Amino acid sequence: GAVVSQHPSWVICKSGTSVKIECRSLDFQATTMFWYRQFPKQSLMLMATSNEGSKATYEQGVEKDKFLINHASLTLSTLTVTSAHPEDSSFYICSAVFQGTSYEQYFGPGTRLTVT
Amino acid sequence: GQSLEQPSEVTAVEGAIVQINCTYQTSGFYGLSWYQQHDGGAPTFLSYNALDGLEETGRFSSFLSRSDSYGYLLLQELQMKDSASYFCASNSGGYQKVTFGTGTKLQVIP
Numbered sequence: 001g002a003v004v005s006q007h008p009s010w011v012i013c014k015s016g017t018s019v020k021i022e023c024r025s026l027d028f029q030a031t032t033m034f035w036y037r038q039f040p041k042q043s044l045m046l047m048a049t050s051n052e053g054s055k056a057t058y059e060q061g062v063e064k065d066k067f068l069i070n071h072a073s074l075t076l077s078t079l080t081v082t083s084a085h086p087e088d089s090s091f092y093i094c095s096a097v098f099q100g101t102s103y104e105q106y107f108g109p110g111t112r113l114t115v116t
Numbered sequence: 117g118q119s120l121e122q123p124s125e126v127t128a129v130e131g132a133i134v135q136i137n138c139t140y141q142t143s144g145f146y147g148l149s150w151y152q153q154h155d156g157g158a159p160t161f162l163s164y165n166a167l168d169g170l171e172e173t174g175r176f177s178s179f180l181s182r183s184d185s186y187g188y189l190l191l192q193e194l195q196m197k198d199s200a201s202y203f204c205a206s207n208s209g210g211y212q213k214v215t216f217g218t219g220t221k222l223q224v225i226p
Contacts, residue, residue, distance in 0.1 A: 034213075034214070036216075041221075042219070043203060043216045043217060043218050043219045044159065044203070044216045045216075046213070046214070046215065046216075049213060093158060093159070095159075103146070103147055103149055103164045103166070103207045103214075104149070104161045104164060105149075105159075105161065105214060106161070107158035107159045107160070108158060109157070109158050110156075110157070110158055
């Protein structure tokens with residue numbers, strides 16, 4: 001159990017366009033989902049915390065108007081990178097937690113975004 | 117702010133034991149988690165310490181000392197498949213928010 005999927009697994013887009021990444025918890029209801037960004041050979045950087053039915057909480061330095069997060073249901077959160085630029089190219093990973101088991105996060109397989 | 121420091125790289129021999137250290141400076145600390153990540157893959161949860169002491173899960177053990185703001189992950193009977201990056205992570209900010217450490221790339225050699 002505790003499977004999290006992401007779609008797409010990789011995407012190439014042109015500079016200035018927008019890209020939507022989906023994160024789904026397949027076999028459990030996730031009260032909270034997290035979005036991370038990871039550059040090559042670096043650690044995971046938390047971008048935002050997404051709670052179902054409420055606005056996402058963004059980390060300092062993350063532009064909320066550029067990285068739009070929607071958590072419309074207990075099994076789906078989306079991250080939209082708007083007006084993407086080459087510096088947005090990265091590995092984006094989501095994770096989800098059960099209510100009450102918050103220290104153990106279940107990660108999606110990640111989405112590799114390349115902006116040309 | 118939150119910071120968790122780890123050695124960047126560790127090399128160990130197959131069958132041996134290796135310890136990966138993590139020192140942290142965080143506010144609102146609840147506990148320390150450990151994750152494994154293979155190249156190109158997603159992190160997977162290994163263990164969690166909320167209290168001081170040693171937690172054992174098969175070949176993996178994790179230790180926490182709150183007074184020293186220090187923890188470590190111990191991997192025994194190393195296998196080639198253990199070659200991966202390992203991250204400590206602190207749980208804080210309402211218990212669910214996780215901040216990841218700098219990461220340690222473990223290479224297991226024959």
